[in-house]
Amino acid sequence: MISARGSGWRGRLIHVLEIAFIVAITAASLVPFLWLVMTAFKDRTDILSAIPRLLFTPTFSNFYEAFVVGEFDIYLKNSLMVATGSVMLCLIIGLPAAYAFSRFRVFGEKHLFFYVLSTRMAPGIALVLPLYIFFQSLGLLGTVWGVMIAHTAFNLALVIYLMRNFFEDIPRDLDEAALTEGATEWQVFSRIILPLARPGIVVTVVIAFLFSWNEFLFALMIGGSGASTLPAGFPGLVTPLGTYWGQLAAVSVVVSIPVLIMVWFIQRGLTRGLTFGAVK
């Protein structure tokens, strides 16, 4: 692109100021979170100290309190089950649908994008209330299955749309050729399309996992106390008697670190995934 062009001391000053601005913004996005991570490893006195403590003796007691003494080990298991299960459901239902939308002339194709957007754009509360009422009559409230289905309901549209988008990148000549050789649609789908779309599937899986793993309201209302996930466990640590900052921070670390690592690997696909392919 364009390089900084100014010459002389003024140009150099602007150059330095620009870099300083970028570094300052980066620090601003990072420092509050680092403070939270540090809090997770502090004991009570260090957390509540009126002078911010950068140097302290790290302790794992908050993790012990939350995950061994408390119930967050169960919530962690629920979180893993819900996120994995809903991603799998999304793939089982969504991959064939995406294939159909990409390769066949089916009705509803034009409305797909509208459907995707309307389930992504509707506020969580607008999606959770219908399911809450429905699950109440089915007895699915307070079960991992209920939360899993709820997360599938809001992720499915995104998975279908993204995968259709990735399937479109695969030239049609490939499957046309295989079909004239006598392959069945299923063979084309499973032997040609899916292997070629693997990078796209990885991006889609990570994004769907991320949304499910981070989700709060569905897990709180539908999971309730019976199938609470990690995020849904947060309000339980904000009690009238006080806020358990240490444990909250420890749980936050456990919630955040795995997805930060996963997302780091798919950085390039992230832009495309989060803008429905509008920006590649």
Added chain:
Amino acid sequence: MRKTAWGGYAWLGPMFLFLLAFELWPFLVMFDQSLHFLNYTQPAKNGQFIGFDNYRKAVFDDNFFHSIRITLLFLVVALPLEFLLGLAVAVLLSYHLWLKRFVLPLLLIPMILAPIVVGLTARLNLNPDFGLIGIFLRDIGIATDGLLSSGTSAFFTIAAVDVWQWTPFLTMIFIAAILGMPREPFEAAEVEGANRWHIFRRITLPLLRPIIIVGLLLRLTDAFKTFDQVFIMTGGGPGASTELATIFAYKVNFASWNLGYGSAVVGLLFFISFILTFVLLKLMTRFGRRPLT
């Protein structure tokens, strides 16, 4: 496109079943509920069919109206800031590309965090007794009781937290778009000796316009959904100063258990987001890269 019409529908079968069972049907059940009286405080009247009374009540409910106004103000304060900051960082990064590799992954952290973690991070940092930012503000004499303790400052704080969380999203898509631009116009301008400001105004900004529109519209609809962060930071308070429409709808349903009325409120929110989505789709197909090719 293959013409085998009926074969195609078999592939869509599971999707249709799922949509019918878990999206369309629950929605109809909720719509039905919105036409009935249902409130656990008055069990005697429960189940009575009252037509569109709940909707009429919602439209004239001052609290609902207030929450819609708070939501609009929230959008009006947060979005322009996110746009300006996001654009500034993206353009500056494009001048210093060697920084991008280190800076961008770090910048993305706030938007990858669970919204509930974002809210908690803000609450912890802003605490006037032991939070990093809270102590600093108290020491210089601003907000000695913490930013979340008074209505006005709490409102601007939730907007600021949204800026903190989502500016990186705009930076991310703007830098991707800038780097994907054709090089010729830039080279031609440089040969003619145009300065950076001119290049930005005359070339970068016009080429970026479709992406700016897409990005802002996605932010608009996403910000409309904001719930978790505000729920854990203020719960809508103090008073009702941060009570977004989503928080209001939550309270009516799951705090007052006024489910009949609550269904109507949620129905209206659904309607608003439906219209927003429709507008978004129209504008995206018009200005953006076509979503369906």
